[in-house]
Amino acid sequence: MQTVSNDPVAAPRPAGGFSRRRLLKLLGAGGATVVVAGTGALSYRVYDTAALGPGRGDAYDPWQHWRETPGLLGAVGAAVLAPSPHNTQPWGFGIRADGVDVYVDAARDTGTVDPFHREQHVGIGCALENLVLACRARGLLPTVTLLPDGPAGPRIAEVAVRPGPPAPSPLYDAIGDRHTNRGPFEATAIEPETLNELADRTGADDVEVRWIADPAPRAAMSRLLIDAAAALCDDDQQSRDNFAWFRGTNDDIQRYRDGLTLGGQGFGPLMLAIAKLLPASSRADGDQFWLKQTTTVHTATAAAYGVLTSRTPDDRATQLTAGRLLERIHLAATGRGIALHHMNQVTERIDRERSTGAAPAFGPRFAELLPRGEQPLLTFRVGYPVRAAAPSPRRAAAQVVR
Template sequence: MPSTLDEPRPVTRRSLLRGIGLGAATVAVAGTGVLGYRVYDSGVLDPGGGPAHEPWHDWRDIPGPRGAVAAAVLAASPHNTQPWTFVVRADAIQMFADPTRTTGSVDPFSRERYVGLGCALENLTIACGPRGLRPDVTLLPDGPSGARVARVGLTPEPARPDPLHDVIDRRHTNRGPYLPDPIAPADLAALAGPFPPGVDLHWVTGPGPTTALGTLLVDAAEALCADEQQSVDNFAWFRASNDEAQAHRDGLVLDGQGLSPFELGAAKLLPATSRAEGDRFWVARTRDVHVATAAAYGVITTTTPDDRGTQLEAGRLLQRVHLHATAAGIALQHMNQVTERIDRETSTGAPATFAPRFAALLPPGATPLLTFRVGRPVRDGRPTPRRSVAMVAS
């Protein structure tokens, strides 16, 4: 929920431009110049607008199986890669992994990709009940290396409301500052619900453990940026301008960085950043905002991290936790740089430096799969681009 600490006023075009020091005269002069183009190109006048954001507005009104897919595409995915396609029929939806939508060396074993597919599958099944459909999920019907990751059989039944369905379009990864309020253990426990077999959720709370994990997250962000290939693969999904975001309808955008309206407006008007500048921005935000204001961390652990079914189930749990958090007014940001470094060290044969440090913070025998921070938000997260149902389903 928006806080008392920050900008409760609605932001209008005029107030935003005034806020960043652009008066009417400047805008008029800039109308034919470079700055005018930058104002137009960066989408500063219409944040959250354009075709790339339409899927956030029309999903509720789409009935039947296509409506369930419209909910699925609003799910979280690594770097907003949206690595999915669907084949939709009246009696079943088939969900496929798109092998071209990867983050390369950031996710060398495609763990996060399958987690993202699990997130979409969870939204899809949640959206069935309100549309009068009972979902019957079979994971990996063609085995772990088949392109088909799930078959969801659909049987008509009376439509029923679902409170998690109601918040699907309010769930956003919130990379902004959180308030210093702690979150009660009972409130954290209420976010999870039942765990799938082989998957667990461990909460990291209290000053000592959160500081230790925060240090590890900053170190991992620095190590990832110092690794040329990981830095390149990370940056490949950054959409620097509104034109790029509208053309690709995926990837990481300034709107998703948790900036205040003033910071966001100014950032959009400045020239697009280089990879080195983007890396420095991320490490600084990790240190000064993300870990500095985390109330607690959640770590999804498993004994079978290489199993594709486990990764899909972990994604379903992750999405469900995020939806419960959204309904409870708790912000969540995925923070997976430590496990990304663990997998990078394994895939390159480098000495394991991050795995033992993370293991020391977790119960014996638990392998970390996913990490996120939670807290009461200073400001709400914003919608990010999405490909439409028509673009991903046949």
């Protein structure tokens, strides 16, 4: 689950009595005309949230400079643009003369939302895929070894490189345009052949890609996602752990350069500017907004769902491989103008039930939608987007090199 909510004491309240809380409620209810009044306090919010310059500042610089930086530092610059759960960016890199060591930054986790660190390792797998693509583009032929020190060892992966001919690729070219799109999608189906072409399973024998596009299973998947979102909102600790990664002010975005932002929630430009100007809403309001978006936008406009499954979902190497495959799918979709939105609340509830010993409610329901014996690792929706998604903040390569 990843949602929008905010620190209730973060900002003064503008005159006029309209709040981000109310806006989120109205948006959740299907949209509304919003009148914003106020002078002094509102000007402060213009500065504080950078409402008039969305996606600007140092926190967004890594999206500008990843191509021109040569060598392995440039390849790490591409790696940090990968998706990660809640934009935690749970990675660290060690650059050697002949390669890159990849580490997990264990402290950058989402607590009870990802109790077994499955998503954390998938996110590192996504970064690893970008790293490999960027090495090839720079004439550095990569050889990847997963978990070179064993499952409990310090290194998550080793990428050894030797000189070769530069080999850019369409996937590499899409790295700077790939964003998670949480906005509405068009009511246009995606052809089954197109869906199948998105997934290059090279080296991913332990991971399958299942597309859920037919109306009946798609409706069942939608219901499951809505129910899981509701269960997450009702789970106080999961809601809190989710909220911890929301960055509600421009100061916080520029300071931390990670986490979830209003700019990543799929609003149109006018609504985004207004939402940024209004005072912060509470965690509970954010949860309700997310639940409404899940119901009225995310599931209502999904052309198809993709599910990465495995018979060994707890295996760390499988999770890294799934991340690499997920990133290839996202980049291939980007190159074809198809939007992708990661939606993992069902597996987050499955893991939560496992970690607390609760009776499994979501596992059996998801199993009904998948081939026997395959367990879900990751879920996302795809579709042709109504509007482009915005970049999210990133720590620069130099900040994550050890």
